[in-house]
């Protein structure tokens with residue numbers, strides 16, 4: 424996959440959340456802290472509180488370290504500390520848990536709804552005919568790179584103008600999504616432009632001009 428510099432996805436007009444957290448009621452199945460992250464980034468889905476309850480889902484992300492445990496308490500609304508280090512850790516944990524959640528059954532469906540609405544952008548390539556993009560992160564590690572959009576048709580990655588960490592999604596997600604929801608994602612390759620002269624297709628490397636052009640003073 425290639426990165427196209429300076430190509431920005433056409434984002435849905437609703438991509439920037441302007442709603443104030445106080446205007447919206449937090450759903451019963453998630454913590455208010457998680458919901459605030461959802462409102463901050465339109466690409467993020469709501470991670471259910473029950474997902475955090477299963478230690479298997481946190482394996483390798485949250486250890487017994489006191490900082491990580493305090494950060495987890497913030498995520499679950501069990502405690503709140505206005506401590507920069509702890510809040511930063513909470514965001515890092517949430518990014519990685521989010522990347523796991525979107526590969527669960529409920530997570531896939533949540534992303535599917537956003538994908539069908541074009542929330543992750545539209546492929547700027549003309550021949551992809553407005554194909555919706557899927558979220559892609561170049562690394563599963565937080566703070567390595569921003570999330571991009573991946574096109575299932577041309578198989579390319581496009582930069583987004585949204586400032587959201589790629590670790591929310593990771594490098595495997597779009598391909599996993601495509602495999603799991605084959606009926607939702609059209610992976611049929613888009614048309615490629617062909618070499619044509621006056622409507623007649625030619626070989627890419629064919630010579631239209633004779634290799635040796637006779638000089639004017641040469642006998643033909």
Ligand SMILES: [Zn+2]
Nearest residue numbers: 546551574577
């Ligand atoms: Zn495309």
